[in-house]
Amino acid sequence: MRTPILAANWKMYKTLGEAEAFAGELLAGLGDVSGREVVLCAPYTALDRLRGALAGSPVALAAQDVFYEEQGAYTGAISPLMLTDVGCAYTIIGHSERRQYFGDTDEIVNRKVHAALKHGLKVILAIGESKPQRDAGQAGAVVVAQVRAALAGVSGAQMAELVLAYEPIWAIGTGDTATPADAQQMHATIRATLAELYGQATADAVRIQYGGSVKPDNVDELMAQADIDGALVGGASLKPESFLRIVHFQA
Numbered sequence: 001m002r003t004p005i006l007a008a009n010w011k012m013y014k015t016l017g018e019a020e021a022f023a024g025e026l027l028a029g030l031g032d033v034s035g036r037e038v039v040l041c042a043p044y045t046a047l048d049r050l051r052g053a054l055a056g057s058p059v060a061l062a063a064q065d066v067f068y069e070e071q072g073a074y075t076g077a078i079s080p081l082m083l084t085d086v087g088c089a090y091t092i093i094g095h096s097e098r099r100q101y102f103g104d105t106d107e108i109v110n111r112k113v114h115a116a117l118k119h120g121l122k123v124i125l126a127i128g129e130s131k132p133q134r135d136a137g138q139a140g141a142v143v144v145a146q147v148r149a150a151l152a153g154v155s156g157a158q159m160a161e162l163v164l165a166y167e168p169i170w171a172i173g174t175g176d177t178a179t180p181a182d183a184q185q186m187h188a189t190i191r192a193t194l195a196e197l198y199g200q201a202t203a204d205a206v207r208i209q210y211g212g213s214v215k216p217d218n219v220d221e222l223m224a225q226a227d228i229d230g231a232l233v234g235g236a237s238l239k240p241e242s243f244l245r246i247v248h249f250q251a
């Protein structure tokens with residue numbers, strides 16, 4: 001059984017005060033979340049404050065990106081060591097916004113994955129095709145190539161520390177969600193790729209989140225799909241009541 005994993009990706013939103021207020025409301029409304037994992041991917045500046053606010057709670061702290069070196073002359077960069085030091089359990093790697101605006105290639109994504117795992121930082125690895133790629137019938141090939149490139153050199157044992165997040169770029173922030181059936185089909189393709197790389201048992205144990213306009217009113221249907229094991233949520237994670245409804249999905 002794969003434990004569903006619901007992650008908020010705040011992107012470049014929330015001051016310290018806003019982050020702390022959200023954490024308070026989230027914990028107040030969380031109730032019994034046994035059997036599901038809740039993750040908050042916050043801006044770097046809020047991580048230390050959130051560590052305090054979430055202490056003793058079941059909510060895991062996460063970053064949205066990481067650099068691949070441990071330390072050195074890399075102005076502006078944050079290392080895996082720094083993220084574990086501040087209490088992060090996870091980091092997102094390979095988000096399409098990092099690939100688009102910050103030049104993260106498949107090779108860089110792969111280096112970041114190795115660096116994070118080496119430091120005991122779990123990874124939410126994001127992959128997904130663009131609209132032109134989907135329209136050209138290449139969505140499956142693009143996503144499979146991203147998975148293979150990002151995981152080059154990653155062992156089967158390390159896959160226990162990795163979550164995948166399928167996020168079709170055209171569905172991010174647009175209100176245009178993939179249909180549950182389309183998402184399920186891609187998730188099954190991703191799992192088949194993992195089975196080729198690591199064998200069926202490992203593939204069956206890896207959680208694959210869907211991301212891209214996940215909302216309170218579509219999460220239940222998405223989570224009902226056999227190979228959708230969680231959600232990576234942007235816009236709808238910014239308000240506690242909305243994210244709480246997503247955490248409390250009913251499949």
Ligand code: PGA
Binds near residue numbers: 009167175213
């Ligand atoms: P969205 O973003 O929920 O606002 O579409 C998802 C993401 O980019 O992780």
